[in-house]
Amino acid sequence: MQLFGTSGIRGVADNNLIQLALKVGLSVGKAYGSVVVGSDTRTSSDAMKHALISGLLAAGARCGDAGVIPTPTLALAAREFDAGVMITASHNPPQYNGIKLLNPDGSAFNSYQQQQIEESVLGDSVSVARWDEIKSSSLHNGAVRKHIERILSDFPGDLKLRVVVDSGCAAASLVTPYLLEKLGCEVKALNCDPSGFFPRDIEPTEANLGDLILATREFGADLGIAHDGDGDRMMAVDDRGRFVSGDKLLAIFAREVRAKEVVTTIDASMAIDEMGFKITRTRVGDTHVSEELKRGGDFGGEPSGSWVFPNISLCPDGIYAAAQVVAIASRQKLSPLVDSIPGYPILRGSITGKVAMSRLESRLVAMEPLSVSNVDGIKLNFEDSWLLIRQSGTEPKVRLTAEAKSQARVHQLFDSGLRAVKESINTV
Numbered sequence: 371m372q373l374f375g376t377s378g379i380r381g382v383a384d385n386n387l388i389q390l391a392l393k394v395g396l397s398v399g400k401a402y403g404s405v406v407v408g409s410d411t412r413t414s415s416d417a418m419k420h421a422l423i424s425g426l427l428a429a430g431a432r433c434g435d436a437g438v439i440p441t442p443t444l445a446l447a448a449r450e451f452d453a454g455v456m457i458t459a460s461h462n463p464p465q466y467n468g469i470k471l472l473n474p475d476g477s478a479f480n481s482y483q484q485q486q487i488e489e490s491v492l493g494d495s496v497s498v499a500r501w502d503e504i505k506s507s508s509l510h511n512g513a514v515r516k517h518i519e520r521i522l523s524d525f526p527g528d529l530k531l532r533v534v535v536d537s538g539c540a541a542a543s544l545v546t547p548y549l550l551e552k553l554g555c556e557v558k559a560l561n562c563d564p565s566g567f568f569p570r571d572i573e574p575t576e577a578n579l580g581d582l583i584l585a586t587r588e589f590g591a592d593l594g595i596a597h598d599g600d601g602d603r604m605m606a607v608d609d610r611g612r613f614v615s616g617d618k619l620l621a622i623f624a625r626e627v628r629a630k631e632v633v634t635t636i637d638a639s640m641a642i643d644e645m646g647f648k649i650t651r652t653r654v655g656d657t658h659v660s661e662e663l664k665r666g667g668d669f670g671g672e673p674s675g676s677w678v679f680p681n682i683s684l685c686p687d688g689i690y691a692a693a694q695v696v697a698i699a700s701r702q703k704l705s706p707l708v709d710s711i712p713g714y715p716i717l718r719g720s721i722t723g724k725v726a727m728s729r730l731e732s733r734l735v736a737m738e739p740l741s742v743s744n745v746d747g748i749k750l751n752f753e754d755s756w757l758l759i760r761q762s763g764t765e766p767k768v769r770l771t772a773e774a775k776s777q778a779r780v781h782q783l784f785d786s787g788l789r790a791v792k793e794s795i796n797t798v
Contacts (some may be wrong), residue, residue, distance in 0.1 A: 374484045376655030376763025380459050380468035395425020397490035402452040406510050408436040408444035409457035410541040410600045411566040414467045418457045423507050430499030434510030440541045440601025445476035445685030447513040458600035461573035476655040476683030490722040496632045518549050521693050528554040529700040531592040534580040536560040538572045542601035546692050559591050573676055574598050574605040578668040587611035593699050595692045603675035604688035606695050616673030618711045627659035629668035633659050636746050637771045638673050641712045653746035660684040691725050715780040716773040725768055725793040730794040755779050757787045
């Protein structure tokens with residue numbers, strides 16, 4: 371049994387997940403003496419958080435409860451502790467929940483740290499501390515204030531823009547609107563009641579942000595901003611009411627911070643390679659981007675909306691990214707900037723299920739690619755295009771991405787990949 375996916379531990383919030391939270395708390399508490407814990411707004415998050423805190427305390431660790439906060443806010447607070455634990459399932463549907471484990475620098479636990487926790491949990495090898503070594507928890511107040519103050523220190527105020535913010539009734543609901551108002555913006559809050567009942571699919575994709583696109587147009591806003599469940603992702607809508615792709619945002623942010631070395635994932639557009647940056651590609655998942663940034667790089671991100679500014683933290687920070695895109699739009703309209711970024715037709719999609727990757731690869735190589743990469747799933751490289759098929763690390767889905775220099779080619783490539791997946795699914 372493997373507990374960790376591409377972004378922590380996730381599953382449907384049920385009896386098994388609550389019990390797992392207690393065991394993870396015991397295991398983390400034995401290895402790390404002081405831990406700060408936060409959670410998103412999901413209805414199951416309080417139960418998950420208290421189960422995990424019980425484990426931490428029973429193991430003898432000191433625990434600070436930071437309440438309902440975004441993941442990047444917790445990551446900043448973790449600097450004062452040995453580790454941070456965020457209760458969230460990020461962009462997964464509301465019936466899911468999960469556990470993200472963070473180091474004091476904001477990075478996710480690496481593979482060695484994950485293995486330690488996994489072996490401890492699955493081996494049931496952790497014992498409760500002696501009665502006189504068990505600690506009590508305390509509230510850790512001020513994490514949001516400190517995060518906002520840190521962001522404000524990098525940006526001038528008086529940014530008189532009209533901005534629509536859609537937080538999906540999730541963790542960033544009371545943070546990003548307040549931050550942008552402090553920066554001088556006129557903010558229209560959309561889905562910013564932190565109820566935990568998501569009014570839209572919480573992943574900030576174009577298909578899920580129809581209301582934000584419409585509101586940005588109707589409000590005559592300079593831009594729209596969207597977050598996922600825990601606020602580590604940020605996507606944008608420009609002043610013409612167009613969804614800005616993650617591939618273009620990646621280039622815009624990299625230019626803005628004057629990056630020379632950019633870390634991104636294997637599914638990012640080939641256009642980024644043509645823009646003069648030194649590019650390092652990793653497996654899909656912000657944890658891999660952050661891990662690579664420890665070895666060097668000025669900026670990192672992935673097209674799903676995770677943006678890592680290493681001068682702040684190695685945790686993707688959707689709140690900081692919101693301030694950054696507002697600052698950019700205050701100097702020039704976002705739409706012509708978006709149009710100036712090169713781009714090729716790209717299709718992303720998914721299908722529920724699992725595939726036998728070896729069987730799938732045998733079907734895909736019949737497409738006669740120039741090369742095949744197995745860094746993450748199967749990536750076929752062609753002269754004018756590429757196709758990536760990989761099993762999701764957070765959901766029972768197979769994800770497909772195709773990019774080409776023409777619309778006809780990208781559709782042909784994507785459809786061929788989809789057929790191959792359907793022919794290989796449910797064969798394991």
